Amino acid sequence: ADSLAISYLWGGGETSRFITIDSTDTYIVTVFNTRCAGSDSIHVEFRPTFNGLAIGVLDSTDTVCDGEPMRFTGITSRSVVDWMWSFGDGDTDTAQVSEHSYVSGGNYTVELEATYLCGQDSITDLFSETVKITQTPSVELGADTFACTDVVQIRPQENDDFGYDYRWFFGGEELEKGYELTVTEEGMYRLFVNNDGCTTEDSIQVFFSTEFVIPNxxxxxxxxxxxxxxxxxxxxxxxxxxxxxxxxxxxxxxxxxxxxxxxxxxxxxxxxxxxxxxxxxxxxxxxxxxxxxxxxxxx
Missing domain, CATH: 2.60.40 (Immunoglobulin-like)
Structure with missing residues (x-):
């Protein structure tokens, strides 16, 4: 402003040299000095703050297992013209609210591109977040077992126990924890395997057969x-x-x-x-x- 200016008058009635604005508008100021007055204006377009993205499991559990659907939501008060989700596993979607599930465990970077209009301009914001997917254990006890002795060891057919939580049950009662079980009684044995909240199970029937019968x-x-x-x-x-x-x-x-x-x-x-x-x-x-x-x- 001119050094001879002695007063200011803004369109909103403010009389200070500086004003604080918080909305898109055209702002007019008139400057007065001892001899004359002059006016000018400026149009200010606010670029909106985008609130980002929200990721949640549909059943609201803390652990997300492979194959379990998740809900992904873009959050904003602006009018978005284009959404583009990239889920980190090669899949994409163009909806504001999308459901997606992962086929295997791991850490995935989810990215959201949101394009909206700011005046005459098209603006795209990028947001990202990492989601952790827990692998559901794979367990296979195999076919029913005919034991030729009075004791047999049963275990999953996988070569490694992977550090999972193994729980064996027989007749509705829990027997013991561990990758392998020593069996001395015929019947149905069930194995429950837990990996940080992602569980699976299998069962096996054990028979003891040390004799044979020849009909007459x-x-x-x-x-x-x-x-x-x-x-x-x-x-x-x-x-x-x-x-x-x-x-x-x-x-x-x-x-x-x-x-x-x-x-x-x-x-x-x-x-x-x-x-x-x-x-x-x-x-x-x-x-x-x-x-x-x-x-x-x-x-």
């Missing part, structure tokens, strides 16, 4: 009940490699080299149905030799 009667009448002469044995626990069946005259009527998997249906090797009566079997292999009789009944 069967009824091959196609009623679906006891139609075969079959060695009742757990293949993992016993080893027999031949079984022969003879009639009362010593004629071979059935033979197999897979006695643990093949059964006699009451027919001879020519495919002829045999008469009811008593037959003689011989079972042999590394586990020993066994001889006995079996009755073929018609009913």
């Amino acid at each position: 009667v069967f009824t091959p009448n196609s009623d679906g009940v006891n139609d075969y002469f079959r060695i009742q044995v757990t293949p993992e626990c016993h080893d027999f490699d031949e079984m022969s069946v003879y009639n009362r005259w010593g004629t071979l009527v059935f033979f197999t080299q897979r006695p643990l998997f093949e059964a006699w249906n009451g027919y001879n090797q020519a495919g002829e149905k045999l008469s009811p009566g008593m037959y003689f079997y011989q079972l042999s292999g590394p586990d020993g030799s066994f001889r006995g009789t079996v009755s073929l009944l018609s009913e």
Whole structure:
């Protein structure tokens, strides 16, 4: 201002040399000195403050697991014309409020580009935040186990315990914690694995089978009940490699080299149905030799 100026008058009535403004407007000031007066104006456009982004889990838990949906929200009082989310895993979205889930654990940098109008100008702000995704454990106990002894160790099929929290249950009661469990009783065992709040589970049925049964009667009448002469044995626990069946005259009527998997249906090797009566079997292999009789009944 001119050094001869003695007073100021702003459009809003202020008379100080400086004023504080907080909104977009055209501001006019008139300056007076002892001889004359002059006016000028300036238009001030405020660039709005963008409030940023908000990230939250849909179920409001503290831990976010892989595969769990999250809500991402751009927060502003301005009229945004374009939204662009980048979730750090290659996926993007253009909605103000977006739901996204991650397929694996890790730290991801989430970025939001918000474009809005400021007067005639288009302005883009960039915001970012890091989210931590916890990996849900993968656990597989495998198929049901037939134990050939009176004790067996069960454990996940993974090669490493990864430091997770392992809890074993049997009959509704918690047994112990640990990657491996010693089992001495038949039944269903459940394993719960926890990684910082992300959990999974699996179960396995344990059977103890140290004996085998050779039936002494069967009824091959196609009623679906006891139609075969079959060695009742757990293949993992016993080893027999031949079984022969003879009639009362010593004629071979059935033979197999897979006695643990093949059964006699009451027919001879020519495919002829045999008469009811008593037959003689011989079972042999590394586990020993066994001889006995079996009755073929018609009913």
